[in-house]
Amino acid sequence: MLAEFSEGLDPRAVARVRALDAALAVDPPVGLTETVPGLRSLLLLHDPLLLSARRLRTLLERLETLPEITPDAAEWLIPVCYEAEFAIDLAEIAARTGFTTAQVVARHVAAAYTAFAVGSFPGLPYLGGLDPALEMPRRVPPRVVVPAGSVAIALTMSNIYPQATPGGWNILGRTPVPIFDAAWDRPSLLSPGDVVRHRAVSGAEYDALAAGFADGSRDPRQECRA
């Protein structure tokens, strides 16, 4: 069952998705297998043997009248290197928006983002809160391979690619931070609702951080807490 709150991408709908998700988590009905926050809706997967669609619908209608719960959100500061080696599309983004590359980076770094949802691929965050002056469509056709750690923008959002995958977003930098590890207790660094800020780092600092995360001397779960 899909509980939809808007057609377009609307931060108020995202907040209502989170509130419903949190309300359900307080006392989950038997048979509700899992919930999946999307960008404008909450998907409810349920076992038809344990929880009928009719009962689930009744339950949702009752929850709609409850006071909203604001779930806890973690805050993160994620380093990004915007140097040319990693900023594959930065010149094109600058040309498209009429800014210099430095201005694009300044605007991307200045924003506070909220993880509207995490998904498609393991750990991929959809970060709302992009500077409206940087809004732009996805690339057509998409790239066959986007390198892991790429930080990219499209539509009204920014994201971080946890793994090398195909993708159509416009790449303006790369983070040395591994944001998904199946071996962690909580495999995704970011959860829906978390707040993310970026800080710009040099290529030298990127290399040092990347080496630390790779050899285990640095742990992003502590290192990147804001």
Added chain:
Amino acid sequence: MSLLVEDPGLFTTVQDLGRTGHQRIGVPPSGALDSLALRMGNAVLGQPPGIAALEMCRAGGQFTVATETMRFCIAGADVPVTLDGAAIAPWRSATARRGQSVKIGRIRGGVAYLCVLGGFALPAVMGSLSTYTRAGFGGFQGRRLAAGDALPLVLEAAPEARERLLPHPVPAERARPLRILLGPHAEMFTDAAIRTLLTESYSVTNNADRLGMRLAGPPLAHVGANEIVSDGNATGCLQVPGDGQPMVLMPDRHTMGGYPKIATIITADLHRLGQALPGSVLRFEAVAPEQAEVAAWLLERAIQTAIASIREFP
């Protein structure tokens, strides 16, 4: 204490009933494409339904037993199986001794399972042994099996016991249309598109794997936009991109997607999807949620009846 892979077949992975609760961070459920076959194979061995097995797609493979004894059962689509050259029927247990070779031939359907008593001694990832190859975790090293792999077994020897068999597997109902719930985005399609989906046939193309199956048939026209702001995907949903050709999402699918979903295959029919092959012809029949719930219950009753019919032999 292992099972050695001599020939891995085409695409063989370790799968159980899948991982639950991690779609919210982008991790799909994975798990057996034909969960009914996995459950029944484990039932023949007298063990819980979710013990992980080897899922073999389209072609079996060859395995050598490197432990004292290993009791196993082949479940799923019809497939020729031999133990050191002697034919073994599916849906029955058999016990192999050290050095013996289990050879599984061409699968006459989508998937078959090699279930072993005790299962495989592999680490769970997010609560499941299912392999998710795209992100490289779960199962055996997060990948499909390769020749030379040694799969660790839980049991060194199968306890002495008579073998067991399932006389009548749960009927596959191949001729019956797949039952669907229209939605969640049925209103984004023309009335003609809905009629077309419910009356025409769609064939499975070669673009079919554990992620999804692209279908080919009369195109399904959108009313307006052919993209949505992404929301969560369910296994068995029929997403329709701009070209109007539906794609059925399978257990290794993306957890969120931006194409409208015209319909969703009901839980009771998901296991039948696992046996669809390129060239298979699919037809769809719309049902109400209440009917889907009755269908789930009827399937569960058929499973319980089948489990109760398992008997010892000879």
